[in-house]
Amino acid sequence: MTRIAATAEGDGTGITAERIERRSRLANKALRRQQLIDATLESVHQSGLADTTLAKVATLAGVSQGIVVFHFGTKDQLLVEALRFLSEEYRQVWQRELAKAGEDPINRLCAMVGADLQPDLISRKKLTVWHAFYGEAKAHPTYLEICGARDEEYAVALNALCAAAVAAAKAAGQADVTPAPMVADLLVSLTDGLWLGMLMSKWELGRNEALALMCRQLTVLFPVFAARFEAYLTVEQGSRKR
Amino acid sequence: MTRIAATAEGDGTGITAERIERRSRLANKALRRQQLIDATLESVHQSGLADTTLAKVATLAGVSQGIVVFHFGTKDQLLVEALRFLSEEYRQVWQRELAKAGEDPINRLCAMVGADLQPDLISRKKLTVWHAFYGEAKAHPTYLEICGARDEEYAVALNALCAAAVAAAKAAGQADVTPAPMVADLLVSLTDGLWLGMLMSKWELGRNEALALMCRQLTVLFPVFAARFEAYLTVEQGSRKR
DNA sequence: GTCTATACGGTGATAGAC
C-alpha cells in the first residue's frame, strides 16, 4: 500500500502523490477497522455479547488491546459499528438481489424473500450475532434504532412488492387473495422465524429446507404463481443450476 | 405463612405440625426463589443479560446481595433457573390450552398455535428475556439445551396435530394439501417471527394483529377449515367473548 | 499508528455476625 504511494510520488505531481498517499492511509485505516469488526463478530459468536472483551477482540485480530481503543474509542462503539456493518451488508444484499431480478413483480418478490436466505447472510456466525443484538436491543436504544431502520427499509420495499403481487394474482383470477399488508407481515415473520430456526436448529434446518419452506409459503399465498416461485427459488437461488 | 404453621401446631399432632412447618419453610424458600427469579427477569428486561448484576437483582427484589448467592450459589445458576422457569411456564401454557381444546383436531391445532400468543407469554418483558437467552445460546450450552428441549417437546406435539389436520383436510376434499412436516415448520417459524416482531415492533405488532396473521396463515394452508380457524382464534382466544 | 503499563471502578463471591 505505502509502496504504491511511493511510486506515485515518482510522478512529480506533489498533489497527486499526497492524494494517493492519503487514500492509501484511509484504505489502511478502513482495512484495520474491518479487521477489528470481523474479530468482534467472531468474538460475539464464540463468547456471546456479555463475555466479549476488548482483549479477546484484540487477540482474535492479532493486535494489541490499545489498537481497538484507538480505532473505536469505546467498547460500545465497537459493537455498534459491528452491528452497523451487518445492517449495511444486509441492505446491500437484498438490493443487489432485487437488481438482478429485473422488472417482473413476481421475480422481484422472489428475489426479496430469497435475499434473506443468501449464503452470505445466514452463516452461523452472523445469525448468532444478529440475535445477540436482538436480545440486548431493548436495553440499548442504539441497537434498536439500527435494527429498526434496517427493518423499516426492508418492509417498505417488501410492501410495495406484495401489493404488486396481490394485484397480479387478482388479475390472474385467483380467488381469496390475502391482503398485501398481511402478506408482507407473514413473509417477514416467516423470514425471522427461519433465521431463528437455522440458529437454533437441532433439527438441522438448513438453507435448502428454508428455501423450500419459503417457496411453499408463497405458493399457498399465491397458488396461481406456484410454478414461478418454484422456478425462481430453486433454480436461480439454489446451490447449483443443476 | 409462619402464622399458619403456628396455628397448625395447635392441633397437638406433632408430626402434622412439623410437616406443615416444613411445608411452610419449603414454601417460603420457593417463594423467595421465585421472587428472585422475577427480579432477574426484570433486570434482564431493563439492563440486558450483560449488565444484569447480582446487585441489581438484589435491589429489585428488595433484599441483600448475599441472599441471591445463598439461594442460587452463582450468577450463572440464577440465570439458568430463570430460563428454566420461562421454559416450564411455556410448556404449561400450551399443555393447558391443549387440554381446554378438547378432542377435535382442528381445535387442538388452533389451541396449540394460539398458546404462543397467550398474554401471559408475550409480555414485553418475557419476549425480551427469551431473546436475550437466544442470543447467548450459542455461547452457553446450557441455554441451548433448555431452549432445545422446549422446542423439541412443542415440535413433537405440533407435528402430530399437523398430521391430523392434513388428514382431515384431505378427507374434506381439499386439493394441494401442504405436507404435515412443512405445515409444522411453517407454523413454528411464523410463531418465532411473530415473537420477534412483537419484541421489535416499531410498527406496533400486537396480540390482535398476531392472532389475525396466525389465523390467515392457517387459512391459506387449510382453506377448507377457514371458518373454524376464525371462530377459534378470534372468539375463544380473543381479548373478550363479546 | 501501535505498543506496554497502569489506574480505576465494578463485579462475583466469601466470611462471619446476628
Add this chain to the structure above:
DNA sequence: GTCTATCACCGTATAGAC
C-alpha cells in the same frame, strides 16, 4: 436465612514511550 463487610479479580480506559 439474612445481613454487612470485605477481598480478589478482571475489564475498560488512560497515559505515555516508541
